[in-house]
Amino acid sequence: MKNEKFIAVVVRADVYSGVSEAAYELEDLNVLGSKYPDFPFSLFFTFDVTSNEYGNKTQSRIDRRMREVFRNQTALMITIVLEREKFPKETLSKGSYDRSKLTPPENIAHARKIMEKELIEILPIALKKQEKNFPLLAEYSATFIADFEMEFAKLGWGGSRD
Numbered sequence: 334m335k336n337e338k339f340i341a342v343v344v345r346a347d348v349y350s351g352v353s354e355a356a357y358e359l360e361d362l363n364v365l366g367s368k369y370p371d372f373p374f375s376l377f378f379t380f381d382v383t384s385n386e387y388g389n390k391t392q393s394r395i396d397r398r399m400r401e402v403f404r405n406q407t408a409l410m411i412t413i414v415l416e417r418e419k420f421p422k423e424t425l426s427k428g429s430y431d432r433s434k435l436t437p438p439e440n441i442a443h444a445r446k447i448m449e450k451e452l453i454e455i456l457p458i459a460l461k462k463q464e465k466n467f468p469l470l471a472e473y474s475a476t477f478i479a480d481f482e483m484e485f486a487k488l489g490w491g492g493s494r495d
Contacts, residue, residue, distance in 0.1 A: 338402050339366025339375050346382035350420055351441035355448055356380050362484045366404070369477060373467040375399070377408040380448060385416040391451060393459035395466065411459055413451045415444070449490045453482060 340362045346352040359378060366372070374395065383389050393411045400406070421439045457478050464471045 337366075337375065337404050339363050339372070339404060341375065341377050341403070341408070343377070343379045346380060346415070347417070349436050349440060350382045350415070350417070351436050351438075351444035352380050352382055352415065352448065354436060354441050355444040358445075358488055358490075359448075361488060362481065365477070365480060365484060368480065369473070371469060372404065372477070373469060374405055374407040374409050374463075375403040377403070377410045378452070379410065379412040380415060381412060382415045382417050382420075385418055389414040391455055393455060393462065395463060409459055409463060411452075411455055413448065413455065415447055415451070419447070420444075445490050449485055453485070456481060 340360060342356045342359050344353045344356045356378075366375075377396075377399070381389060391411075391413045393409060395407060396410050397407045399408045421437070421443050457474070460470055460474045460478070464474070
């Protein structure tokens with residue numbers, strides 16, 4: 334197996350949401366890749382923070398045209414939409430863009446909480462949708478999801494941060 338990523342994360346969010354700070358902690362879940370060497374694809378999470386007025390929804394799909402760094406050049410792409418209006422503090426600066434302003438700690442904690450909730454909710458659904466194309470998933474999907482949740486707990490997310 335070459336140096337491939339099992340889990341990759343991309344964030345499309347404003348700087349004050351806290352999603353950027355929390356999202357890259359998820360790359361620690363790459364340990365699951367070696368535990369599941371027969372897993373047929375990588376997981377590619379995208380977190381979008383956007384206004385609820387746009388009506389964007391969380392979704393998943395397989396992309397078989399991924400670069401070589403992903404398992405079998407295939408990834409289950411899961412886009413999670415987080416509504417800007419649900420963050421505890423204003424997430425966009427008014428007027429000038431001030432990079433020196435720190436992300437409010439409550440936004441980072443909120444980001445972890447809702448990101449975990451969304452991932453734990455969507456992952457089983459997304460994997461179930463792929464069982465027809467990847468029959469091996471039916472064999473160990475439940476175990477994988479349990480291990481995924483356990484790794485979340487090791488991150489210290491586990492719903493314990495408010």
